[in-house]
Amino acid sequence: MAIPHIELNDGHSIPQLGYGVFKVPPTDTERAVSEAFELGYRHIDTAAIYGNEEGVGAAISRSGLAREDLFITTKLWNDRHDGDDPDAAIAESLDKLGLAQVDLYLVHWPTPAHDNYVHAWEKLIELRDAGLTRSIGVSNFLVPHLERIVAETQVVPAVDQIELHPAHMQVDIADWAAAHDVRIEAWGPLGQGKYDLFGTAPVADASAAHGKTPAQVVLRWHIQHGNIVFPKSVQRARLEENLDIFDFELSDAEIDAIDALDPADGSGRVSAHPDEVN
Numbered sequence: 001m002a003i004p005h006i007e008l009n010d011g012h013s014i015p016q017l018g019y020g021v022f023k024v025p026p027t028d029t030e031r032a033v034s035e036a037f038e039l040g041y042r043h044i045d046t047a048a049i050y051g052n053e054e055g056v057g058a059a060i061s062r063s064g065l066a067r068e069d070l071f072i073t074t075k076l077w078n079d080r081h082d083g084d085d086p087d088a089a090i091a092e093s094l095d096k097l098g099l100a101q102v103d104l105y106l107v108h109w110p111t112p113a114h115d116n117y118v119h120a121w122e123k124l125i126e127l128r129d130a131g132l133t134r135s136i137g138v139s140n141f142l143v144p145h146l147e148r149i150v151a152e153t154q155v156v157p158a159v160d161q162i163e164l165h166p167a168h169m170q171v172d173i174a175d176w177a178a179a180h181d182v183r184i185e186a187w188g189p190l191g192q193g194k195y196d197l198f199g200t201a202p203v204a205d206a207s208a209a210h211g212k213t214p215a216q217v218v219l220r221w222h223i224q225h226g227n228i229v230f231p232k233s234v235q236r237a238r239l240e241e242n243l244d245i246f247d248f249e250l251s252d253a254e255i256d257a258i259d260a261l262d263p264a265d266g267s268g269r270v271s272a273h274p275d276e277v278n
């Protein structure tokens with residue numbers, strides 16, 4: 001079944017399901033991304049810091065797929081916010097990817113202790129205007145960071161890519177994003193395997209009811225919430241499984257039961273707090 005597209009606030013669109021390559025070893029990336037393309041993935045989420053943009057680029061060049069059929073995201077790393085360094089950073093990423101333009105470029109973390117994320121955002125606006133990226137967005141930005149870049153530049157990001165899974169829904173950011181026409185990209189959509197999400201009753205019950213795996217139930221939950229997701233796997237069978245989520249629908253009651261897994265006090269976070277990454 002076809003992967004739905006989500007419209008961004010700048011008029012471009014993004015496949016709602018993609019393949020994220022965090023922790024895909026550089027030596028394995030060309031194989032894994034090539035398999036993802038064979039299976040039907042067209043949206044790849046990488047980052048300079050992942051060290052595997054060259055492997056993504058090799059898979060793109062070998063795929064024979066038309067550039068306009070692909071959606072490629074990469075990210076500006078934390079130590080490259082200052083001065084004109086973002087210009088050099090995107091040039092390096094484009095060179096590794098073998099592309100003239102990415103589809104989406106993100107400020108990877110706000111690094112608030114350095115107080116340079118507004119400058120980094122201004123540079124991304126310039127990079128978009130220069131045609132090096134089609135859309136721009138941010139990642140790991142909390143509501144105060146979002147408020148500040150919009151107040152200081154009047155440019156609203158197309159997306160905020162944040163840690164989001166059933167135990168950590170970040171409803172405050174999701175509500176802000178909905179009110180400002182910003183799409184949410186959910187990283188760690190399966191909780192990075194760091195807690196027993198698949199063994200919880202709401203996920204296990206929906207899995208049994210629909211004849212789908214727990215991972216498929218969780219990914220379907222994201223899709224029905226409108227989140228953009230790109231689960232990571234290095235296993236072809238799982239890449240196939242994660243794509244096969246468009247032939248069933250969770251009921252409102254099933255969605256509500258999975259939502260209730262969030263303790264709503266932030267304690268479900270499995271990775272770093274954005275204010276502490278500097």
Ligand SMILES: NC(=O)c1ccc[n+]([C@@H]2O[C@H](COP(=O)([O-])OP(=O)(O)OC[C@H]3O[C@@H](n4cnc5c(N)ncnc54)[C@H](OP(=O)(O)O)[C@@H]3O)[C@@H](O)[C@H]2O)c1
Nearest residue numbers: 020021022045139187188189190191192215231232233234
């Ligand atoms: N912006 C940011 O700061 C940030 C941070 C983290 C991640 N991300 C992005 O988000 C993407 C996804 O997040 P993530 O990789 O951290 O975590 P994730 O997708 O939630 O979880 C990946 C883990 O789940 C396993 N897995 C995948 N499919 C499965 C399935 N069907 N059944 C059971 N286990 C499965 C994988 O193992 P195997 O590989 O062994 O299958 C891996 O251990 C990343 O690749 C990256 O693109 C962004």
